[in-house]
Amino acid sequence: MTDFDTLDRADPLGSFRDAFDLPPGIIYLDGNSLGPLPKATRARLADVIDREWGRDLIGSWTRNGWMELPLRVGGKIGRLIGAAPDSTLAGDSTSVNLFKALATALALRPERRVILTEPGNFPTDRYIAEGLAALLGRGHRLREAEAEDLPAALDDQVAVLLLTHVDYRSGRMLDMARLTAAAHAAGALAIWDLSHSAGAVPLAIAADGADFAVGCGYKFLNGGPGAPGYLSIAPRHQDAPAPLAGWMGHADPFAFAPAYRPGAGIARAGVGTPAILGLAALEVGVDLALAADMAAVREKSLRMSGLFLQHAAARLPGFAIATPADPAVRASQVCLRHPRAAAIMQQLAARGIIGDFRPPDVLRFGITPLTLRYAELGEVLAALAEAA
């Protein structure tokens, strides 16, 4: 038997758990869907509410750095994902950021009409692409290929390769460097949705050549429910026109100039007034992610998911494993399939174990190395063995 307690005692990330509030009696394996509350968020938001908003009022835009928040938080996320300096902006939802990225990318490849994606890409990514194609009315269309067929599907009609780095159902991770290189070789641009990877797996989007990246703040970044997302644009594309040209992307918003003059660099991706409460909470979560050694996070994540899969194979005969066995393509979650998945997840919930049921038959367990203990993993495995 695995000695989970010994693993906890040797865990170099063990102390991070104390930085989060987790309710007693709960084993939380949904941090990949909504990350738990960092303790410091409470004090930070109280300060934003009481002092910055309540006392300093409008003056906070300058005095308390509100105007800088999208760039400051974006810059921190940029470090976490290995983006070029000053190329990431926090704000808006992931969907809106994806719209900006895709509209910009299509404008950079005006002769091409195909957006290549996977059939299993996260739905909102597909919806946004469909909606943009209809809006433009120039015959853009989605082409789909399974992951292994993507390189072959990259022809001279493909404007953009639009992929989510980690599959939200299986946890399978794509090879960003290889697929981006293939896209570039075909003359296409690559947009990566990092919603299920940032904060969970090491990323180096600049080194991997990504043209655009977007992502979400409320999963592994622990930014809170509906936290702002982010958009990263490689410096070589930052001069492209902004499709959502709002005043926060203007070179000088408070000049209130009648004509739009785009801001320099990634600032141009700003649109409306920054959501201060959401950005402040997000910054706390991102700071925690930056404080952790990403190699240690990855090592713990793979050890945990590896133990999960190993025990599942040995002790959970009724379950099919829907997560890659190969650690090179396994991100930070474990998915099992079972005909009674919904009922089993409810049984687990009754014991305080919170995971995700995804229709029709998937049980999804997020592995969040900053908060999850090995001992908890052991309890989940025992509960699964009893429930099935």
Added chain:
Amino acid sequence: MTDFDTLDRADPLGSFRDAFDLPPGIIYLDGNSLGPLPKATRARLADVIDREWGRDLIGSWTRNGWMELPLRVGGKIGRLIGAAPDSTLAGDSTSVNLFKALATALALRPERRVILTEPGNFPTDRYIAEGLAALLGRGHRLREAEAEDLPAALDDQVAVLLLTHVDYRSGRMLDMARLTAAAHAAGALAIWDLSHSAGAVPLAIAADGADFAVGCGYKFLNGGPGAPGYLSIAPRHQDAPAPLAGWMGHADPFAFAPAYRPGAGIARAGVGTPAILGLAALEVGVDLALAADMAAVREKSLRMSGLFLQHAAARLPGFAIATPADPAVRASQVCLRHPRAAAIMQQLAARGIIGDFRPPDVLRFGITPLTLRYAELGEVLAALAEAA
């Protein structure tokens, strides 16, 4: 001399001041730019943070009504602005909502290419329109006419009349019913930006025939810095395709269906995951606005601005008045011009009086009837007389 204290004692809205936290020693005339902190917001956000996020975690999407928040808060804003039932959604920034409204409106008038607006329309409205025109690449262009010339500028090329109801500099209010009727008579649609009117002046956008309305949550609605905005779409236009087709506008987001199937009614205007912290804070502010009798708000606002203008005319000879004298077109702010406007505003700030300086020479004072006392108005007038 006006007896300001007597006016305060007779003020039917006087008790609302206690619902807000305002720092001692401050007279705040910038509530039209960033509304002050409602006391109840602190407790509401603490509950969202501690109980809903911290304890109930992912379950809050259903258990604590997070999924309903955009429609619930939108519905309340809809009542405040006189929209048709179930036609208003809270979320995203005003700029993003304006993009959705304008893109939808242009699609509904495919043969027309002109967006008619005022030269003084709020900059982000113009920028978004310019950016959308460039994105579509179908020859859409902005046409400008001063307010009094708008009806004559409405010809059969105009797809959309795009106006901000209240001018952010002067406080001049347009006649929504008359201009919307003129737009319709010319075959155009009307989009109204209510950022400087909602919560400050009575609105009846459905009765006035508005096709679309957008607005901001952090001014007179007191929703906090960068609060979510809102979008209202008249029921007759709600079947139009959503230009920002995100998963929250899908008929069944959690089916994770590969193809986009638009939600019914205004739900289709949803895009990304709702910003829960921002929406919760916004709801508190909107609830306060709904609790006030809007006729009383309007009466106090006009009395305050009327007194301001009357005293300015009599006692502030160096200042030019930039706000309409006619109460029918005066919203809820007072603007004065002075060659030394910037310096004067700094002198006022040194005495704890917070207004807005708008280049080159405008001093702007927001009149927020829920929080401003007549006695404070008297102090501002005295300070202005000394400063000039």
